[in-house]
Amino acid sequence: xxxxxxxxxxxxxxxxxxxxxxxxxxxxxxxxxxxxxxxxxxxxxxxxxxxxxxxxxxxxxxxxxxxxxxxxxxxxxxxxxxxxxxxxxxxxxxxxxxxxxxxxxxxxxxxxxxxxxxxxxxxxxxxxxxxxxxxxxxxxxxxxxxxxxxxxxxxxxxxxxxxxxxxxxxxxxxxxxxxxxxxxxxxxxxxxxxxxxxxxxxxxxxxxxxxxxxxxx
Ligand code: TYD
Numbered sequence: 031x032x033x034x035x036x037x038x039x040x041x042x043x044x045x046x047x048x049x050x051x052x053x054x055x056x057x058x059x060x061x062x063x064x065x066x067x068x069x070x071x072x073x074x075x076x077x078x079x080x081x082x083x084x085x086x087x088x089x090x091x092x093x094x095x096x097x098x099x100x101x102x103x104x105x106x107x108x109x110x111x112x113x114x115x116x117x118x119x120x121x122x123x124x125x126x127x128x129x130x131x132x133x134x135x136x137x138x139x140x141x142x143x144x145x146x147x148x149x150x151x152x153x154x155x156x157x158x159x160x161x162x163x164x165x166x167x168x169x170x171x172x173x174x175x176x177x178x179x180x181x182x183x184x185x186x187x188x189x190x191x192x193x194x195x196x197x198x199x200x201x202x203x204x205x206x207x208x209x210x211x212x213x214x215x216x217x218x219x220x221x222x223x224x225x226x227x228x229x230x231x232x233x234x235x236x237x238x239x240x241x242x243x244x245x246x247x
Contacts, residue, residue: 035163038122039244042133042165046208047197048181049171049225050232055131057233058240062127065247069127070117074136075109078116084109089194097195099145103152106137111160119163134162135214140196143210144203167243169236170215173225175204 041058043051055071062069076085084105087093097105110133121128134156142149156162173181182197215222221239223232241247 035119036123037125039127039167040118040122040163040165041127041129041240042135042168043129043131043171044133044135044139044168044211044220045171045225046173046175046178046204046211048178048185049173050229051169051171051225052131053229054169054171054232054236055129057229058236059129061233061237062247067127067246068125069129070121071129071131072113072117073131074113074133075106077109077113077130080112081109089196091192091195091198094195094198099141099147102145103137103141103147103155106141107152107155107160110134110137110156110162114160114162122163130165133165133168135168135211135218135220138214139207139210143213144199144207167239168215168218168220169239170211170220170222171225171232172208172212172222175201175208177226178204178208 043055045051052073055073059069059071074081075088076082087097088102088105088109118128118130137152137156138149141147142152179201182193186193186197212222214220221236223235225232227235237247
């Protein structure tokens with residue numbers, strides 16, 4: 031499962047809506063590139079051409095209450111399979127640092143803890159069908175649900191976009207997902223960072239941990 035692919039390093043950022051993980055994934059990518067390190071940033075769902083189509087279904091608020099949790103689980107794994115084979119593995123083989131905005135732990139937190147799909151089944155599909163790789167390091171940017179929902183609404187207003195199928199879920203759903211991530215973090219040795227710190231502070235914490243583990247910046 032955690033076998034190495036080439037000389038690349040595989041990094042995942044996880045967290046609930048509005049935690050700032052995408053900003054941090056981009057900042058890390060920029061800093062690595064500035065230091066002459068080959069890195070790419072990608073995301074799930076939607077990091078490939080086919081994945082973009084799956085994403086349209088997955089986040090469409092029209093399907094709230096219609097997409098069965100197991101269908102949802104399978105679509106995320108389909109997106110992940112395509113993403114791994116088409117983008118993540120080839121870049122790791124070429125020695126890139128691959129930074130992924132969400133990965134398998136999002137499925138365990140959202141579909142497992144959030145929707146109640148058996149996490150053993152989610153892991154089984156990931157291991158046996160997708161033959162998924164585990165990241166070398168996972169950063170969990172943790173915020174409370176109140177902050178999350180506030181940020182998400184502000185962002186949607188500012189950008190004049192509608193809320194996604196997950197963003198319109200009730201408070202309790204987000205609470206289960208957050209607790210899920212915190213449990214997974216303990217079981218899987220994530221680096222947990224308080225997402226209420228400033229963008230700069232979080233970036234410094236990410237970099238410090240990255241340097242400690244990989245000694246290349
Ligand atoms: P994302 O684009 O990361 O949204 P945001 O930047 O607003 O957090 O992900 C879209 C949604 O997909 C997000 O609400 C979380 C959900 N998701 C899952 O439920 N399971 C998964 O395996 C993944 C990768 C994402």
